[in-house]
Amino acid sequence: MTGSKALIQALEKEGVDVVFGLPGGANLPIYDALVDANFRHILVRHEQSAAHMADGYARIKRKAGVCFATSGPGATNIITGIATAYADSSPVVAVTGQVPLAMIGKDAFQETDIIGVANPCTKYSFQPRAAAEIPEVVKKAVYIAESGRPGPVLVDIPKDVQQATADMKFPDLIKVRGYNPNVEADLSEMARAVELLFNAERPIIMAGGGVILSGAFSELQALAELVKIPVVTTFKGKGAFPENHPLAMGPIGMHGHAEANKIILEADCIVAVGARFSDRSVGKFDEFGKGMSIIHMDIDPAEIGKNKSVDVALVGDVKSSLRTLVKMFSKKMIKRDSDSPWLKRRKELIQYYAETLKDYPREITAKKSLKKLRELLPANAIVTTEVGQCQMWASLHFDVIAPGTFFSSTGLGTMGFGFPASIGAKAARPDFPVVDIAGDGSFNMTENSLAVSVLDKLPVIVFLMNNYMLGMVAQWQRTFYNRRYSGVHQHRCPDYVKIADAYGAQGIRAESMHELEKAIKGALKSDVATVIDIPIDPEEDVYPFVAPGTGLKDMIVGA
């Protein structure tokens, strides 16, 4: 059997049902073997999008998403997608072609040391140097990508290794020495956590992306309801907890909900679940959490104490840690009061900011559009976002109801992520409506994926809040650079309705709330991708805003 055939078979054995990719000189043998594969191949128009699609697929399926690219520029094109997956702990497996072994190091045509390039943004990488290594390498790649704290893995296969034949052994079990992802939290630490939580007067849960990666939704809800704790999330954790739940407070952070940013500073005990205390979430590291006790649950021991020193560390899968914590806490047998002063404070803050925050005065605004979208979408709809103002508006104004149905490029902040990722999500769950909450600048970067959406019959909705601006940059230039605009205008180009049309998708311009409602309803029924072009005033800013380098207490609630 050839190395290429072994690659395809090994992927089949891992249950891969779709691969996103683009062929080239150095992966021709793989594409030849792909003809006989029993999984689907989706041809992209740019390799970056292949990685984002695999990422979107992986986040919804919570298993490895696979992409293929050729050597050199094909491989470097996927790097942005790999770095995105790394920053958000997503299990992407990227298979790149490489020049033949004998050509490596000779600066051959389309040769890049992709292992070297990818090192800082992959969990691990392999370069099999004999065809017989391929089955085990693939199995290890998928295992490493999916287990522990998930992350992208690169498999770089020289062309002659793809072509060579060998007797193949497909292992059922593998062991990676030096990699032990299955850890259970220490029980004495757990007892300390129970004690801290029991004695806390104003406890709060800060749920991060780890809850979503672990699928620990019901466990998180059980803890919140048992102890009667308000739940804030990080932006990556948005949707870890139903945002219409009576204990929900929404995301904290630079553009977090005002009430969430406020209440977390008043807490005396924080339970951080699968969160990493990023600067975007907590502002200044040393200012955050002063005078509070912090219980930190994470599967990655290196996250403990990285940005924030904590009182109790529970290292392990948060699903299992939460389960144990709930079990141990319920032994305390004290019924918590749902009418405590702390929960009253929660209501008070929500009400205060609902009355204080002013709406932007216009017939159609980002906030109103997103509220309308939520109203018309079923609860199980999957939502991705682009990056910039659109993303932060989504965080603020689009409530996630079904846990795990929302994701975004939160760590790397990759413009162009949302649309291909939504196509990947649609490939994972064709039965659910999928929406990319987009801005024009970000959608522009990967809009050629419209071809994929149309040709591969993966109809998603691009909810394009269009101010023909690199809006977030413009907002910062307004706020911090005295309105000296530099490099932000898109000059009403292109016409997105015509763009959609050119690809055989559906383009609808919605200039009033009435037209928007009609467009969303039409898009939900459409069997091709729909771009809804919604004109947004370029002066509409995202508020609240915690300026970079400041603390959550310095939050600016409006202009």
Place this chain on the structure above:
Amino acid sequence: MSALVENKPGVLFRVTNLFRARSFNIESITVGSTEQQDLSRMTITTNSDEKTLDQLVKQLRKLIDVIEVKVLDTDKTVYRELALVKIKAVDPTTRSEIVNYSTIFRGNILDIDKETITVEITGTPDKIDAFKNLVEHYGIAQLSRTGVSALPRGGVES
């Protein structure tokens, strides 16, 4: 720190790239073979505060090619460094002084010509510093230090 790592291409790159990417300052790093053919041992010395050291160890452990990492307590560790010192030595008094110092430091004279003497010194970094300071005024033509290699005292590692 002592780290047992996979003995295969690219591992040193992964380790040093980690130091660079996370801005960890390393004084020295030595790598060599061990009692097991498929494992290498790295000895890393760093001058970090406790918090940084804790992160360094955790990030190292996270690397898949790193099998185990131990922070070595200098009191319970045997550690040595080797230095080759080429000293300018033309006049006979200087030459005999250097030979004397070398003997006192239990060094070896490895090479000698009309203008220089090359001495091999083995010991703790302090001892090598002391020798270097002693002969510095003659003029050091070239110096090469290996960095520290270390093992915990006694017992057998699991």
